[in-house]
Amino acid sequence: MAISRRAFGIGMLAASAAGTGGYVYLRQHPEIAGRFGEPKRLFGFAGGEKEGLLANARVRSLLERRFGLILDARRAGSVEMVRERTLLDQKPQFLWPSSSVLVEVARNSGVKISRDQVIFNSPIVLYSWDRIADGLVKGGFAEPAGGPRYTVDLLRVLKAVIAGETWEAMGVSGLFGRARIVSTDPNKSNSGFMFAGLTASLLSGDVIALDSLGRIDGDVATVFRRMGYKPPSSGKLFDDYVAGGAGAQPLIVGYENQLIEWVLQDADRWKRVEASAPSKPVILYPRPTAFSAHPLISIDRAADELIDALVNESLLELAWEEHGFRGPLGTVGKARNPLLQSRLIERIDAVLPMPDAPVMLALLDRLATA
Amino acid sequence: MNKAALRVAAGLLLALALGACSAPGPQFTILSGSENDVLEPMVREFCRSRRADCSVKYQGSLDIALALKAGNDPGADAVWPAASIWIDMFDTARRVKSVKSIAQMPVILGVKRSKAQALGWVGAKVTTKDILAAVEGGRLKFLMTSATQSNSGASAYLAMLAAGIGKPDLIESGDLDKPEVLATVRGLLRGVERSSGSSGWLADLYREGERTGARYEAMWNYEAVIKETNDKLIADKKEPLYAIYPEDGVSVGDSPLGFVDRGRGKEVESFFADLQAFLLKGDTQARIAATGRRVELGRAAPIKADPATNLDPSRALTVVRPPEPAVIQKALSLYQEALRRPSLTALCIDVSGSMKGHGEEQLLEAMRFLLTPVRTREVLVQWSKQDRIIVLPFSDRVLWTAAGSGDDNDQTAILTKTLELRARDGTDFYTCGARALAEMKPVLDAGQHLPAIVIMTDGKSQGAMTTFEAAWRADGRRVPVFGVTFGDDADRSQLDSLATLTGGRVFDGTKSLTQAFRAVRGYN
Numbered sequence: 001m002a003i004s005r006r007a008f009g010i011g012m013l014a015a016s017a018a019g020t021g022g023y024v025y026l027r028q029h030p031e032i033a034g035r036f037g038e039p040k041r042l043f044g045f046a047g048g049e050k051e052g053l054l055a056n057a058r059v060r061s062l063l064e065r066r067f068g069l070i071l072d073a074r075r076a077g078s079v080e081m082v083r084e085r086t087l088l089d090q091k092p093q094f095l096w097p098s099s100s101v102l103v104e105v106a107r108n109s110g111v112k113i114s115r116d117q118v119i120f121n122s123p124i125v126l127y128s129w130d131r132i133a134d135g136l137v138k139g140g141f142a143e144p145a146g147g148p149r150y151t152v153d154l155l156r157v158l159k160a161v162i163a164g165e166t167w168e169a170m171g172v173s174g175l176f177g178r179a180r181i182v183s184t185d186p187n188k189s190n191s192g193f194m195f196a197g198l199t200a201s202l203l204s205g206d207v208i209a210l211d212s213l214g215r216i217d218g219d220v221a222t223v224f225r226r227m228g229y230k231p232p233s234s235g236k237l238f239d240d241y242v243a244g245g246a247g248a249q250p251l252i253v254g255y256e257n258q259l260i261e262w263v264l265q266d267a268d269r270w271k272r273v274e275a276s277a278p279s280k281p282v283i284l285y286p287r288p289t290a291f292s293a294h295p296l297i298s299i300d301r302a303a304d305e306l307i308d309a310l311v312n313e314s315l316l317e318l319a320w321e322e323h324g325f326r327g328p329l330g331t332v333g334k335a336r337n338p339l340l341q342s343r344l345i346e347r348i349d350a351v352l353p354m355p356d357a358p359v360m361l362a363l364l365d366r367l368a369t370a
Numbered sequence: 371m372n373k374a375a376l377r378v379a380a381g382l383l384l385a386l387a388l389g390a391c392s393a394p395g396p397q398f399t400i401l402s403g404s405e406n407d408v409l410e411p412m413v414r415e416f417c418r419s420r421r422a423d424c425s426v427k428y429q430g431s432l433d434i435a436l437a438l439k440a441g442n443d444p445g446a447d448a449v450w451p452a453a454s455i456w457i458d459m460f461d462t463a464r465r466v467k468s469v470k471s472i473a474q475m476p477v478i479l480g481v482k483r484s485k486a487q488a489l490g491w492v493g494a495k496v497t498t499k500d501i502l503a504a505v506e507g508g509r510l511k512f513l514m515t516s517a518t519q520s521n522s523g524a525s526a527y528l529a530m531l532a533a534g535i536g537k538p539d540l541i542e543s544g545d546l547d548k549p550e551v552l553a554t555v556r557g558l559l560r561g562v563e564r565s566s567g568s569s570g571w572l573a574d575l576y577r578e579g580e581r582t583g584a585r586y587e588a589m590w591n592y593e594a595v596i597k598e599t600n601d602k603l604i605a606d607k608k609e610p611l612y613a614i615y616p617e618d619g620v621s622v623g624d625s626p627l628g629f630v631d632r633g634r635g636k637e638v639e640s641f642f643a644d645l646q647a648f649l650l651k652g653d654t655q656a657r658i659a660a661t662g663r664r665v666e667l668g669r670a671a672p673i674k675a676d677p678a679t680n681l682d683p684s685r686a687l688t689v690v691r692p693p694e695p696a697v698i699q700k701a702l703s704l705y706q707e708a709l710r711r712p713s714l715t716a717l718c719i720d721v722s723g724s725m726k727g728h729g730e731e732q733l734l735e736a737m738r739f740l741l742t743p744v745r746t747r748e749v750l751v752q753w754s755k756q757d758r759i760i761v762l763p764f765s766d767r768v769l770w771t772a773a774g775s776g777d778d779n780d781q782t783a784i785l786t787k788t789l790e791l792r793a794r795d796g797t798d799f800y801t802c803g804a805r806a807l808a809e810m811k812p813v814l815d816a817g818q819h820l821p822a823i824v825i826m827t828d829g830k831s832q833g834a835m836t837t838f839e840a841a842w843r844a845d846g847r848r849v850p851v852f853g854v855t856f857g858d859d860a861d862r863s864q865l866d867s868l869a870t871l872t873g874g875r876v877f878d879g880t881k882s883l884t885q886a887f888r889a890v891r892g893y894n
Contacts, residue, residue, distance in 0.1 A: 176618050176688040177539025228540045228691040229698075232458055236469070240624065243471045243666040248622055248689035269668040277667055278686065 039068045042303050044094035045076040045087060047190060048235045049122075050294065052261055053323045059315065067309035077233060078190035079364075082106035082297075093300035098122075098190040098255075100293045101197070104357035114301050118293040119310045120325035122255040123348050124194050126152060126181065126286060127238070129246040129279040132172050139171025142284055147342030154286035155202045157181065162222050167250070175250055178226065183253035184237050185230040187364050190292065191237070192230060195253045196363055197354045198290045199223055208355045210362065217366045224367050234258070246279040255292055256344070259283060260324025263339055270339055283343055288350035291330055395422025396638045398645075401437065401446035403521065404428040404570030405475070405595050406625070408661050409649075416648045422641060430519035430568040431623075433888055435460035436749060438630075447630055448642055452521035452569065452592070452623035459695045468642070469628035472649050473594075473663035476620045476687055477525040479512065480596040480611030481588040483679075491614060492680075498533035498616040505561035513564045513589035515572050516892040517705045518750040522569040525621030526590035527705055528698070529690055530558050538618040541693045546700055562711050563587075564850075564873075565820065567892025571875070573599045578873050580608045584847070592623065597662035597681050613680040619690035625663075659683075702750065712756035713891075714819035716806035719788070720827035720856075722765040722797035729828050729857030730793045736826060736854070736879060737761075740887060741785040743778050751891040753781065758819060760809050761788060766796035766832065768805045798833035799825050803851060803868070804841035814848060821849045824890055826879065828857035831864050835871075842872060850874035852893065854886050 046054060053059055054073045063069045078097035081087050082105045095106060096119075103116050128136075133150050136142040141160070142152040160170055160179055167175035184192035200208040203216040224230070231237045238258045241249040259281060263270045273280060298304045309315065311328065319325040320333030327333065332346050354360070395417065410426055417424035429437075431451035437444040438461040449466060451457065452475065457466050479501060486492050489504055504510040515523030532538045535545050546552075563586055564579075566572040573595050579586045580603065591599070593613065600610040627649065629642040648654055656670040664672055664683050675682035692698065717740075719733060739745050741759075746752040753759065753776025760773045761784050772787055774780030806823045813819055842849065853865030853876035865876045875893070877886040 174686070174688075180540075180691070182691070225542055225694075226540065228542075228693045229455055229695065231454075236454070239471060243474055243624060244622065244689065245667065245686070247687040248474075266668075273668040278684075281667075 039064050039070045040302060041070045041072060042093050042300075042306060043072040044074075044092040044096065044299075044303065045081040046073040046096035047078040047081075047098045047294070048075045048233050049098060049190075049255055049258065050096060050323075051075055051235070052265075053319055053325070056318070056322060058322070059318055062315060062318070063309055066312075067305065069306060069309055071306075077188045078102055079105075079186075079188055079193050082111065083109055093298070094303040094306060095297040095299065096294060097297070098292045098294050099194055099354060100295055101354045101357050101360055102190070103295050103297060105361070106297055108357060108361075111297070111299060113297055113299060115298045115304050115307055116295050117307045117311065118295045118328045119307070120294040120316075120319055121291045121328065121330040122257045122294070122325055123285065123289045123291055123330070123351075124191065124198060125254060125256045125289065126154075126251055126284040127241055127249075127254050127259065128251050128282055128284055130282050131279050132175070132246055132250050133282050133284060135167075135172030136170065136284070139169075141170060145285070145345055148280065148282050149343050149345060150282060150284045151287050151345070152284040154198070154288075158199060158202060158219075158223060161226055162219050172250070175247070179251075180226045180228075181223070181251045181253060182227045182237070182249065183224075183230065184234050185232050186224070187368050188232045189234055191234040191253055191255060193360070193364070194290050194292055194354065196220060196224070196367060197360055198286070198352060200359075200363055201352050201355060202288075207353055208359055208363075210359050213359060213362055213366075217363065220363065221367060238262070242281065251284075256283065256326075257324030259343070260337075260340055261322075264322055264324075264337070267339060283345075285345050285348065288352045289348065290352050290354055291348075293328075294325070393421075395420035396634070396641050397423045398425075398448070398638065398641060399446040400424065400426045400448045400450055401434050401444055402426050402428055402450040403431050403434065403452045404568035405452060405522070405592055406450055407570050408594075408598055409472075409658060412649065412654055412657060413645070416645055420641065420644075428568060428570065429885070430515065430888075430892060431456050431521035432519050432524065432750070433567065433885070438463075438466060444630055447632065447634065447638055448627060448645075449630055450625070450627045452625060453525075453692075454624050454626035454628075455692050455695075455698075456521065457626060457628060459698070465631050466628040467631055468646065469626045470646055470650065471624040471666070472627050473625045473658055473665055475592040475594055475623040475625055475663060476615070476689075477522045477529070477590060477623065478593050478596060478620055479526075479588060479590050479614040479616070480599070481510070481512075481614055482586075482609055483612040484609060485510070485587045486612040486614070492612060495617045496614050497618045498529055498538060499618070501614070501616065502530060502533055502558055506557050511561050511563040511587055513566075513572055513576055513586055514562050515569055515590075516565050516567055518702050519567045519888060519892045520569055520572075521623050522572070522591055522595075523565070524698075524702065525623070525690075527559075528693070528701060529616065529619065529621055531701060532690065533616075533618065534558065538690070540691050541697055541701070543694065543697050543700075546697070546704060552704070559705075559711050560818075562820070565893055567889045569595055575873060577602060577606075580606070582847070582871075582873055584873060593664075593681065593683060594662035597679075600679050600681070610679050613682075615680075615685065615687060617688070619688045621690050621692070622687070706750055706752060706754070712754060712758070712819050714758045714760075714810055714813050714821045716760040716762060716810055716821075716823045718799055718802040718806055718823060718825045718827075719761065719763045719791075720765075720797060720799065720825070721763050721769070721791045721793045723794050724797060724828055724830060725793040725857060727858075729860075732856040732879065733826055734789060734791070736856070736887070737785060737788045741781040741788070743781060749888055751888050752776070758813050759784065760806065762802050762806055762809070763788070763791050764797075764799065764802035765794060766798045766801075768802050771805070771809055773809070797827070797831050799827055799831045799864075800833040800835055800837040803838040807841050807845050807849060810849065811845070814845075822874070822890070822893060823849055823851045824854060825851060825865060825868070826854045826856060827865070828859070829853070829855050829861040829863070829865055835864075835867060838868065839871065847872070850893065852890050853877070854879040854890065856880060 186192035321335035435456035517527035672683035757776035
């Protein structure tokens with residue numbers, strides 16, 4: 001059907017008026033602001049372990065469409081983002097490190113905090129391989145927890161490492177030399193930082209305080225010295241673990257969500273690994289462990305609403321379902337992925353709080369010269 | 371709107387979309403270890419699909435890392451060394467981003483099968499300590515890249531050092547201060563017959579040895595490079611290498627490809643991301659695995675084991691943990707200054723008339739760099755007191771000779787004399803080469819030094835190649851000749867013939883002096 005020029009002109013005009021009215025209305029209601037709203041741009045730093053989440057199109061779209069927020073989040077080490085002047089001088093509006101202690105460290109660095117709140121939690125775990133985990137069970141260091149998942153008596157393992165025990169003596173055959181657990185560099189990256197805190201507390205028998213640090217810091221230094229080279233980021237260490245296999249990376253420190261994210265990235269690859277790999281990745285949950293909380297630090301008031309957006313239920317569910325982050329209280333979301341069902345422990349009861357900031361900073365200095 | 375108009379509009383849209391897809395890609399440079407040259411066709415294939423102008427420059431992993439030091443310009447958009455530890459150690463400004471491992475490459479010892487048989491290693495479990503014992507007993511010599519330039523040499527050296535200490539699983543700080551350890555490793559490095567600056571070039575050197583009759587016995591290199599070398603040796607009906615995987619642990623290079631942020635914008639960065647994704651996708655990973663490389667769990671299946679050569683990329687390995695960066699730095703300085711097999715280097719320097727002007731300036735600047743310890747130390751090519759240096763300036767004849775050790779005072783004395791030279795007369799580097807052999811003979815006969823003749827010239831020589839060739843053959847064909855070219859219209863053809871004859875190489879000194887010399891020093 002042909003359309004007359006006049007009718008076409010009137011149509012255009014009506015559409016334009018409706019568009020203008022709609023645009024004004026939508027701008028005042030960011031929760032239903034679609035493509036026409038004016039989203040707010042926020043710049044800040046986030047730990048590398050959240051890079052996948054922040055790049056996720058569904059997450060970005062939810063933040064923009066429902067909350068009117070677009071994030072320019074640059075990757076930085078959790079420890080360095082709250083201490084390094086070169087980063088802080090760039091005037092970030094928010095920081096998103098991966099440990100609650102770092103909120104305190106940020107305050108000590110002179111960061112003026114408008115608001116802070118824990119968004120996710122992810123337990124610190126040990127990653128290993130089924131045959132190595134079975135060896136540790138045989139040696140009395142670990143226990144199976146139904147399915148290819150384990151709990152591990154971290155203090156016993158640490159004592160064996162400090163004593164220079166061989167893998168063989170610990171029940172793990174086929175690995176040459178002395179046992180070691182490898183983490184990231186605690187002066188750069190949060191998983192190494194938290195593992196240092198956890199190690200110090202376990203060795204002292206309680207959450208470590210400044211006055212008892214001198215008693216055990218030599219042993220903590222031994223654990224870290226025995227690691228040899230320590231990668232600068234958790235993501236890199238996990239990549240090395242997966243790429244290197246059991247002979248290269250028998251036992252490393254990571255976040256629980258890293259395996260979940262890796263599996264979800266490529267489900268077919270995971271099925272191939274489950275079916276045919278000579279050794280398969282497993283999680284050993286330390287008893288006790290520490291929770292890596294991911295507190296969002298809002299520096300500029302404008303970033304306060306980012307906290308409300310992130311603790312929204314649909315976002316938390318997405319973070320669990322696609323990236324393996326537990327919610328603010330350490331509980332898992334609704335989704336149950338059959339690929340991972342038997343590898344995760346849902347309830348984690350034995351949790352140690354992290355030592356406070358002055359203790360951690362003193363420990364970091366000690367480890368820097370270990 | 372009628373259907374015809376719709377079709378026209380759709381056609382227009384499609385044309386626009388296709389036009390957007392086929393816009394030419396960026397000019398893109400990768401700085402890579404020479405062991406990756408077998409993967410270059412895959413990189414080229416991707417670049418062609420994007421109509422991008424890609425170039426791959428090859429260097430040793432430590433050279434790549436040094437180019438990343440703050441204040442240096444790596445002159446590349448991506449780096450692809452053999453192991454990420456070097457990026458972490460030297461890229462303090464954190465300019466390298468999005469690093470991902472493309473393959474896993476264990477460093478092993480390939481031993482000529484008949485030699486392995488004689489040593490009783492075929493089908494046996496061999497440790498680094500056994501290798502040490504064979505070297506110390508004079509029963510084994512090997513090729514190994516320079517530990518201060520290339521990851522495979524550094525890895526082999528660190529593994530031998532760890533075995534020497536009796537702590538093969540990890541060297542810790544303090545371990546390097548014991549004098550008996552240094553004695554052990556000094557003995558071990560006596561096993562180094564020839565060296566080079568990067569692993570792919572070392573493999574070339576091994577095969578050239580088969581061709582020229584030098585006949586080397588073994589080489590430390592990546593499992594995949596040993597496989598490539600064997601494929602070529604078998605095709606040439608030569609004896610292959612038998613793979614020795616030391617039981618007490620091997621080092622593994624993770625072949626990281628990372629983006630160098632030089633502020634060239636989003637287009638270049640996203641081109642890099644796509645290239646990396648292309649190299650990591652299943653089909654490409656399967657092709658990479660077919661070269662004998664190990665790839666990440668579940669990405670592709672490794673090639674089958676070969677009982678004849680003992681190569682088996684699916685074999686589980688105990689992996690040596692790299693030590694702390696501070697320990698590595700100390701170990702490398704020790705290698706360069708105390709442990710490295712000392713070198714005997716004759717420098718034939720061209721001061722003929724054709725070098726006048728720019729060539730002469732470049733040459734004297736080269737000598738200033740080469741004989742100033744504070745400058746050579748910066749890029750790990752310093753001389754040690756055990757090294758022997760002979761300088762022979764030449765035109766149509768050798769003007770004089772000056773010899774000394776790597777001692778600072780000796781270097782100063784030779785440099786002072788050299789800086790008085792001025793270019794004139796004709797050119798004959800063949801005579802200079804023959805004279806160099808005569809000067810080297812006493813030290814050469816003692817058998818403790820790694821020899822090399824380095825000819826620094828604009829490349830155009832009178833005289834005859836036979837002058838040198840006869841002397842070289844009479845001397846037992848022991849000394850490789852390297853060329854470094856200078857001047858505005860350098861010609862390398864005559865130098866190439868000398869290098870091919872003797873198992874040396876020719877480097878361009880006009881672009882980067884330090885790189886040319888690091889390359890030469892990699893071989894001696």
